Amino acid sequence: MHMPQDLESYASQHCSPLEPLLQEVLAYTEQHHPKAHMISGAVQGLLLQQLSHMLRPKRILEIGTFTGFSALCLAAGLPEDGLLYTLEMRAEDAATAQSFFDRSEKKNQLRLLQGDARQIIPTLQESWDLVFIDADKISYIDYYNMLVPRMAAGSFLLADNVLFHGEVLQDELKGKNAKAIAAFNAHVQGDDRTQNVLLTVRDGLMLIRKK
Ligand SMILES: C[S@@+](CC[C@H](N)C(=O)[O-])C[C@H]1O[C@@H](n2cnc3c(N)ncnc32)[C@H](O)[C@@H]1O
Numbered sequence: 001m002h003m004p005q006d007l008e009s010y011a012s013q014h015c016s017p018l019e020p021l022l023q024e025v026l027a028y029t030e031q032h033h034p035k036a037h038m039i040s041g042a043v044q045g046l047l048l049q050q051l052s053h054m055l056r057p058k059r060i061l062e063i064g065t066f067t068g069f070s071a072l073c074l075a076a077g078l079p080e081d082g083l084l085y086t087l088e089m090r091a092e093d094a095a096t097a098q099s100f101f102d103r104s105e106k107k108n109q110l111r112l113l114q115g116d117a118r119q120i121i122p123t124l125q126e127s128w129d130l131v132f133i134d135a136d137k138i139s140y141i142d143y144y145n146m147l148v149p150r151m152a153a154g155s156f157l158l159a160d161n162v163l164f165h166g167e168v169l170q171d172e173l174k175g176k177n178a179k180a181i182a183a184f185n186a187h188v189q190g191d192d193r194t195q196n197v198l199l200t201v202r203d204g205l206m207l208i209r210k211k
Pocket residue numbers: 038039040041063064065066067068069070071087088089090093115116117118134135136139
């Protein structure tokens with residue numbers, strides 16, 4: 001669900017400007033990518049940056065790199081010994097993201113893995129401090145179930161698009177993605193291992209803390 005346009009504009013006018021590389025990724029994506037609407041955008045990007053600065057996470061996992069915008073935002077708070085892994089299925093998007101990562105001052109801390117996240121996640125032997133799920137909606141519950149056991153108490157998981165353009169509010173859910181997101185939200189809501197808050201930012205962001 002997206003906010004009314006005037007609220008969205010007011011919010012973005014009262015956010016700090018993005019740093020030049022992030023502005024470039026956003027502009028490049030908007031001009032060249034047929035699915036540019038998938039990018040997190042400036043407001044959500046700044047929120048990801050702020051959360052990363054607050055948490056100073058040593059290990060970040062992102063599922064769904066796209067053109068690299070949100071990964072660069074999430075990397076903002078990495079300490080010197082921190083690493084961010086980001087997973088992208090589409091080779092073309094992975095190549096675009098890597099070209100931007102190569103120009104980041106955090107480039108040595110960014111690990112872009114191309115392939116299906118469902119196969120890659122079990123091979124990563126890390127304990128995650130911050131996870132961002134932003135890929136195929138039908139796999140959200142599987143990603144969550146794979147990752148919550150690999151998170152220490154006090155670490156955080158964010159899931160994007162949890163309002164799914166407002167479709168989760170409909171009495172009868174139509175598409176498979178809306179159904180999957182509604183099932184994910186119910187799954188998280190019923191999980192005693194975590195505490196969650198649904199933020200009505202952009203298309204809905206679920207902020208989840210492992211207890
Ligand atoms: C909404 S976009 C991610 C946007 C990005 N996080 C951002 O804010 O800039 C979703 C991405 O997930 C990728 N994706 C979808 N299913 C995937 C899977 N099973 N494994 C890895 N990547 C996947 C898509 O190719 C797409 O680039």
